[in-house]
Amino acid sequence: xxxxxxxxxxxxxxxxxxxxxxxxxxxxxxxxxxxxxxxxxxxxxxxxxxxxxxxxxxxxxxxxxxxxxxxxxxxxxxxxxxxxxxxxxxxxxxxxxxxxxxxxxxxxxxxxxxxxxxxxxxxxxxxxxxxxxxxxxxxxxxxxxxxxxxxxxxxxxxxxxxxxxxxxxxxxxxxxxxxxxxxxxxxxxxxxxxxxxxxxxxxxxxxxxxxxxxxxxxxxxxxxxxxxxxxxxxxxxxxxxxxxxxxxxxxxxxxxxxxxxxxxxxxxxxxxxxxxxxxxxxxxxxxxxxxxxxxxxxxxxxxxxxxxxxxx
Ligand code: UDP
Ligand code: MG
Numbered sequence: 001x002x003x004x005x006x007x008x009x010x011x012x013x014x015x016x017x018x019x020x021x022x023x024x025x026x027x028x029x030x031x032x033x034x035x036x037x038x039x040x041x042x043x044x045x046x047x048x049x050x051x052x053x054x055x056x057x058x059x060x061x062x063x064x065x066x067x068x069x070x071x072x073x074x075x076x077x078x079x080x081x082x083x084x085x086x087x088x089x090x091x092x093x094x095x096x097x098x099x100x101x102x103x104x105x106x107x108x109x110x111x112x113x114x115x116x117x118x119x120x121x122x123x124x125x126x127x128x129x130x131x132x133x134x135x136x137x138x139x140x141x142x143x144x145x146x147x148x149x150x151x152x153x154x155x156x157x158x159x160x161x162x163x164x165x166x167x168x169x170x171x172x173x174x175x176x177x178x179x180x181x182x183x184x185x186x187x188x189x190x191x192x193x194x195x196x197x198x199x200x201x202x203x204x205x206x207x208x209x210x211x212x213x214x215x216x217x218x219x220x221x222x223x224x225x226x227x228x229x230x231x232x233x234x235x236x237x238x239x240x241x242x243x244x245x246x247x248x249x250x251x252x253x254x255x256x257x258x259x260x261x262x263x264x265x266x267x268x269x270x271x272x273x274x275x276x277x278x279x280x281x282x283x284x285x286x287x288x289x290x291x292x293x294x295x296x297x298x299x300x301x302x303x304x305x306x307x308x309x310x311x312x
Pocket of ligand 2: 090199
C-alpha cells in the first residue's frame, strides 16, 4: 500500500483504520508505506507514532514537496510487496475497493486500475476538464488508456520493477503504468468526496499534470503548431491575392487597409509566439531531462544523534 500525502492530518487516522479493517481479512501480508510529500502539519508525526505501535506501517519523508506523482514514484521505489496499491490519503479512493483489485490480481492481471463511475464533491469544472482530458489524451497517444482512472490502482511487482527503469522527470504515473503493458484489468467504483481538508490539486495544478501527460507521451502538440502555421500562412496568402486582385480590377476603389494590416500582424505575431512557446516547452523538457537530477531526495530515517556529538 503506497499512500502519498500532503498535510492530511485529519484523514490519515481514518484511512489507517479503514485500511486495516478491510485488509485484515485478506491472506496477504499488509504493509502501509506513507510518503510525506513535505507536509507542514502533524500528519508526519502521526505516522511516525503509529509506525512505532504497528510494524506494518512505514514512513518515508521527502526532503520537501516534490509533487504527487513524484511522491507515488518514491513510494513504489521503496515498497516491498508482491503487489503495490496506490491510494490517495483523503479517502476519495475507498479502501473497500482494494479486495476487488486484489481478486483481479490473483486472477493473473498485473495492472488493475480503478475507474471512477462517478465523482462526487468535486467542482463541475474539474469533472468536465478531467473527462475531456482523458478523451483527448487517449486520441493523442494511441495507447489503450482507461478513461477516468486516477492513480488508484494495483500494480504487480514486475510493473514496479519496470517503472524503476523509467526515470523521466515529468512523470504521469497512470500513463506509465499503462505504457509498460502487461495484462491490465479494470474495476469500477464510486469516487467519494474528500473526507476532510481541501484539495491539493486546484484546477491549475491539474492542468499542469495534463500538459505534462501530453508532452511526455506525445509530440502531437508540435504537430498542432505546424498545422496552425500552415493554416494561418494559407489564409494570409489568400488575403494577399484578393488585395492584389482588387488593386488591379478596381484601382479607384482601393481602401488603405490599415486595420487589416494591424489585425493580421497581431494575429500572426500571436500565433508565432504560441508556437514558439510550445516548441520552447519541449526544449526546456530536453534541458531538464538532460540534467539527470534525482527525482526526489529523502530525509534521513534515523533521528539525529542527541548526545551532542557532531561530525565524525
Ligand atoms: N498530494 C501529495 N503531494 C502534492 C499534492 C497532493 O502527496 O503535492 C496527495 C494528497 O495528500 C492526496 C493525493 O495526493 O493524498 C491526492 O491529492 P488531492 O486529494 O488533493 O487531489 P484531488 O483528489 O482533489 O485531485
Ligand atoms: Mg483527493
